[in-house]
Amino acid sequence: xxxxxxxxxxxxxxxxxxxxxxxxxxxxxxxxxxxxxxxxxxxxxxxxxxxxxxxxxxxxxxxxxxxxxxxxxxxxxxxxxxxxxxxxxxxxxxxxxxxxxxxxxxxxxxxxxxx
Numbered sequence: 001x002x003x004x005x006x007x008x009x010x011x012x013x014x015x016x017x018x019x020x021x022x023x024x025x026x027x028x029x030x031x032x033x034x035x036x037x038x039x040x041x042x043x044x045x046x047x048x049x050x051x052x053x054x055x056x057x058x059x060x061x062x063x064x065x066x067x068x069x070x071x072x073x074x075x076x077x078x079x080x081x082x083x084x085x086x087x088x089x090x091x092x093x094x095x096x097x098x099x100x101x102x103x104x105x106x107x108x109x110x111x112x113x114x115x
Contacts, residue, residue: 001025001104005095008109011085019080019109021095029053029073031099035080037091037111047093048080063089085113 007019021033032051038044048059048069057069068081078095092108 001097001099001102003095003097003104003106005093005106005109008093008111010112010114012115013086013113015085015113016081016083017085017111019082019093019095019111021078021080021106023076023078023095023097026097026099028076031097033069033071033078034096035069035078036094036096037089038094038108039088039091042091044094045091050078082111085111087113089113 002024004022007017009017011017030052032049034049035047036044037047046060047063048067050057050069050071054071059067066084071078090111090113092110094105094108096103096105
């Protein structure tokens with residue numbers, strides 16, 4: 001299993017970013033996918049989840065209405081569209097899944113929101 005995140009960067013408050021997660025090594029459409037984030041000196045936080053078929057999603061209260069998770073099963077890719085970014089969204093964002101009882105994480109992508 002291989003997971004690779006991309007799309008992070010430095011933006012100003014109110015701007016948008018779209019994170020991508022490319023996955024391989026498993027039957028992608030059969031597994032739910034997660035985005036987590038971890039800010040400095042804080043615990044890792046679940047940001048969003050999407051089911052294998054994409055029919056079910058959940059978002060943390062802190063990002064609800066601003067972030068949207070989606071997936072493209074034809075391309076084995078998950079996206080996190082982040083709008084109206086705030087300084088408190090600054091963190092390393094990780095894509096992850098659980099396949100046959102084992103958790104797989106990407107290396108993370110840094111998102112920094114600052115004026």
